[in-house]
Amino acid sequence: MTTMSAAAPQVAHERRRARLKTRLNLAGAGFVTPFLIGFALLVIAPVLYSLYLSLFRTQLIGGTSFVGLENYTQAFTDPKFWSGALRVLVFLVVQVPIMLVLALIAALAVDSGRLYGRSFFRLAIFLPYAVPGVVAVLMWGFMYSDRMGLTGYVNDLFGVQLITPYTRQWILTAIGNIVTWEYVGYNMLIFYSGLRSVSTELYEAAAIDGAGQMRTIFSIKLPALRGSIVVATIFSIIGSFQLFNEPNILKTIAPTIVTTNFTPNMYAYNLSFVGQQVNYAATMAIIMGVVTAVIAYVVQLRGSRQEF
Amino acid sequence: MSAATPRLARKQFTPLRPKKSVGLTVVMLLFVVYSLIPLAWLVISSTKTQDALLNSFGLWFSGKFAFFDNIVWALTYEDGIFVRWLLNTLIYVVVGAGLATILATLAGYGLAKYDFPGRKVVFGVILGAIAVPGTALAVPTFLMFSKLGLTNTMWAVILPSAISPFGLYLIWVYATDAVPTELLEAARVDGAGELRTFLTISLRLLAPGVVTVSLFAIVATWNNYFLPLIMLNDPKLYPLTIGLQKWNAEAVGIGAQPVFTLVITGALLTIVPIVIAFLFLQRYWQTGLTAGGVKQ
Numbered sequence: 001m002t003t004m005s006a007a008a009p010q011v012a013h014e015r016r017r018a019r020l021k022t023r024l025n026l027a028g029a030g031f032v033t034p035f036l037i038g039f040a041l042l043v044i045a046p047v048l049y050s051l052y053l054s055l056f057r058t059q060l061i062g063g064t065s066f067v068g069l070e071n072y073t074q075a076f077t078d079p080k081f082w083s084g085a086l087r088v089l090v091f092l093v094v095q096v097p098i099m100l101v102l103a104l105i106a107a108l109a110v111d112s113g114r115l116y117g118r119s120f121f122r123l124a125i126f127l128p129y130a131v132p133g134v135v136a137v138l139m140w141g142f143m144y145s146d147r148m149g150l151t152g153y154v155n156d157l158f159g160v161q162l163i164t165p166y167t168r169q170w171i172l173t174a175i176g177n178i179v180t181w182e183y184v185g186y187n188m189l190i191f192y193s194g195l196r197s198v199s200t201e202l203y204e205a206a207a208i209d210g211a212g213q214m215r216t217i218f219s220i221k222l223p224a225l226r227g228s229i230v231v232a233t234i235f236s237i238i239g240s241f242q243l244f245n246e247p248n249i250l251k252t253i254a255p256t257i258v259t260t261n262f263t264p265n266m267y268a269y270n271l272s273f274v275g276q277q278v279n280y281a282a283t284m285a286i287i288m289g290v291v292t293a294v295i296a297y298v299v300q301l302r303g304s305r306q307e308f
Numbered sequence: 309m310s311a312a313t314p315r316l317a318r319k320q321f322t323p324l325r326p327k328k329s330v331g332l333t334v335v336m337l338l339f340v341v342y343s344l345i346p347l348a349w350l351v352i353s354s355t356k357t358q359d360a361l362l363n364s365f366g367l368w369f370s371g372k373f374a375f376f377d378n379i380v381w382a383l384t385y386e387d388g389i390f391v392r393w394l395l396n397t398l399i400y401v402v403v404g405a406g407l408a409t410i411l412a413t414l415a416g417y418g419l420a421k422y423d424f425p426g427r428k429v430v431f432g433v434i435l436g437a438i439a440v441p442g443t444a445l446a447v448p449t450f451l452m453f454s455k456l457g458l459t460n461t462m463w464a465v466i467l468p469s470a471i472s473p474f475g476l477y478l479i480w481v482y483a484t485d486a487v488p489t490e491l492l493e494a495a496r497v498d499g500a501g502e503l504r505t506f507l508t509i510s511l512r513l514l515a516p517g518v519v520t521v522s523l524f525a526i527v528a529t530w531n532n533y534f535l536p537l538i539m540l541n542d543p544k545l546y547p548l549t550i551g552l553q554k555w556n557a558e559a560v561g562i563g564a565q566p567v568f569t570l571v572i573t574g575a576l577l578t579i580v581p582i583v584i585a586f587l588f589l590q591r592y593w594q595t596g597l598t599a600g601g602v603k604q
Contacts, residue, residue: 115329127583269538
């Protein structure tokens, strides 16, 4: 009798817990489901469709046929693809470090509390991020031009062709300048936010130990920013590999300098929308996606390994 | 004495309130000049007539003050197509960024606060998607949409903007810290449903994170270029970015009507709303990022 009365509430209790667990599972799934439906249709499905497309080829005679990995072997031996891929790689190796170091310097300066009017600096440097990429390229594109901008006047001033953005040697630098202008403030904000979350006690302790400004930067601030630096680097790498807007808009101004395969993305775009070669374009998109993901993953791995 | 003075000064300026530096301020001013020069050029150029634009120094005013004429011209050119583009952009931003924020908030919260089976897999897949370049998705998405007859409709721009894995990630990080699990348990004991708890309690705590995500989504949709470029043919459906590029292409095209002033004034009108929104909301943006987000 006594054992029964003790067991009954326990069974009831367990049943209630199981019911709560089911209810919570359902609720959790309910919150996530709308996003997941969209995600499946708009991210997973296109990726799978791309993979599928990349295995076929459409020809004028014979129509669409399964070609296995032929598109991939074609891409790997396609000089047009490689010249674009190499170009974004050079861009990545040069532009990303410059931009991130500038952003880091700006964030450290704003965070140091040694500036007069620091919120003004933060806002002014961040402002370009709000400017649509198209407008940014149009502004710089006009300013680069001989007739209405600045470069023509600078060149006249010195009497030589000092700045010539629309030439083969300088066009990538000109694009790098635009991208840096657009995103340096965004990266500064990421770093600045990271710095703000450093405990002030650490700074006080460092000051008591007699650490100067530089020492504090290298021993406290930069290590604290490691996570932010990894995130910013990954996003910049993804952005560089996707390079499209800036060269594609400058192309209308300098059509002979910016070719249709200037970057892999422009090549894929022109293949599918001008050349109607969607299968080959899908292959290219997949190759670039895989390369980006691998590099992002390596950066993430290296970045977090150093933390321990 | 001379050795004692800097030491004294050092004591007054604690590490948290250091001495202001003129040198550093001047160096950083150069940074600001770099950030603002193109915007100054844009504002100044929008006051010029076409003739002055092509024949005067870019960073100073010249000739007749044609600012208002230019604005009227931009707003009425081609039967006021610019106004149409502005309205389109607003629709894309409100619906696209709105959906993106709602979906990311619900899902990020669900993943952070409910331990349902398969949660880890779902989270891993979505995080992996952040590294997938958006443009890599664009071509297959276009092909899928064209099969469904969705290309050249507003949905073609809105639907892909509605999914933001990065937004979900931000909310997930934010919700983990900002919404205490004990609070949710207490609400459960009181018999409140999960959705009601979310709407009345959690959402309030998530607010700064939600504002941050919505700002990212607004900027992304307002500035969206690649997606509408491939999805839309009809100029009546264009957002501002594509419309401006269309004008630009007309301005530099061979034998075209030189409408540089139009492009410049249109560009100015395009950035004014987003810059204003930005200046007003950047405070929240800051809070959301610091509290969770990219902090790591």
